Amino acid sequence: MNRPTAFFLRGINVGANNRVPMAELRALLTEQLGAQEVKTYLQSGNLICVRQGDPAEFAKTLSAAIESEFGVLSPVVHRTFEELSAVLAADPLRDIATDDKLYQVHFCDRPVPELDLAALPIHDDERIVVDGSEIYIWYGSDKGIHASKLPVALGKQLPDMTITARNMRTVRKVAELLDVAAPD
The missing domain is CATH 3.30.70 (Alpha-Beta Plaits)
Incomplete structure (x- = not known):
């Protein structure tokens, strides 16, 4: 099992713009992207999860899934436990x-x-x-x-x-x- 990784979504839930509900984001991660131990912090796109594979590739997949599911273009930057x-x-x-x-x-x-x-x-x-x-x-x-x-x-x-x-x-x-x- 991989260690958890932090993913930082850019530009979501800023005022009334680019709304991404955290409960729905967590569901997307677990149900569609196969992530485990998903946690979010605040409404501003801070999440951690355990996932298989390269975190950079997962960040791209996550960004595409957010755009598809919520209609929000949100590039994603990641940091591993060691990097953070x-x-x-x-x-x-x-x-x-x-x-x-x-x-x-x-x-x-x-x-x-x-x-x-x-x-x-x-x-x-x-x-x-x-x-x-x-x-x-x-x-x-x-x-x-x-x-x-x-x-x-x-x-x-x-x-x-x-x-x-x-x-x-x-x-x-x-x-x-x-x-x-x-x-x-």
Whole structure:
């Protein structure tokens, strides 16, 4: 049996858009895709499951199934238990990030090529660190994430990549769920 893997769906249940009910998503995973031990966290597309085969291929299959079943185009990025553990161990901004809600990990579908950091609209109290397939961003300001221009600028510099962000609180909780689901 494979270990559980985390799958992060991009852009679902944002406001009234791209609605994917979690109970129906869990049913799709178990009944149609053969996943086991399916768990979701929040309504924003965080799920873990045990499945057979390559997680990257399963992510593509899951994305296609979501589009077919719910009419929602949602690319899916995955992280294994070991990969998500490494994300938390790296945590390059832990010394300055004082609020996990303003500290995000942007999960990318492959390693991030060199960014033109000088061209990014990084506000004085924002910090960005690229580490492999993750981009860590501390939004620092009381203006919050929604006032930042960084996510849109990153998307423009990395137009061919699938990127989905989660705040550090969510990353920690999903890692906790992975650990609980992991076989002894």
